[in-house]
Ligand SMILES: [Zn+2]
């Protein structure tokens with residue numbers, strides 16, 4: 001018997017050869033909890049992973065959603081984020097789990113994402129990528145005690161490079177796309193990234209603005225490409 005990490009009910013594990021020989025970690029969630037996460041599958045926006053089942057026809061153009069078309073039509077942001085891969089839809093259940101995870105300051109809970117995250121990495125990326133978590137501001141880090149993006153990056157069992165830092169322009173992120181074209185950025189690069197294919201790690205892709213700001217400074221610092229792997233697509 002195992003105890004589900006979210007609902008704390010006991011459940012019977014399905015034994016597979018892999019778990020029997022300890023090759024795979026035991027499942028941390030009961031099936032009723034794991035079923036509440038909605039995996040993104042089917043046709044989706046080529047850049048941001050938004051499922052097209054969610055997007056009315058007039059909000060897509062070819063293989064891109066309208067948001068990505070707008071980013072790509074803007075010469076400042078064009079090509080900054082090569083591709084975002086998300087695993088789950090940010091549904092109500094995912095919202096609850098993410099806030100539990102952020103505010104309980106609980107590293108253990110991140111382990112529920114280990115298998116799906118590693119699988120997504122293996123399917124869409126490869127070990128030559130340079131893994132960079134999106135940093136929290138010092139203030140938030142102090143409040144929460146840990147950065148969930150770093151915790152997620154750590155689950156990949158790959159070297160993690162903390163080469164981004166927050167600048168003191170946090171309020172900037174509340175502004176719209178146009179104001180941000182002023183060249184001010186909430187991130188700065190604090191490590192060597194020349195010629196790297198960067199893979200940014202974060203918990204949620206919402207507007208894509210955070211990831212693109214990070215991408216912009218990384219490319220300016222010499223990175224070759226910037227992609228992202230995010231747990232949820234908001
Ligand atoms: Zn459960």
Ligand SMILES: [Zn+2]
Pocket residue numbers: 045046047048049050064065066067068069
């Ligand atoms: Zn898109």
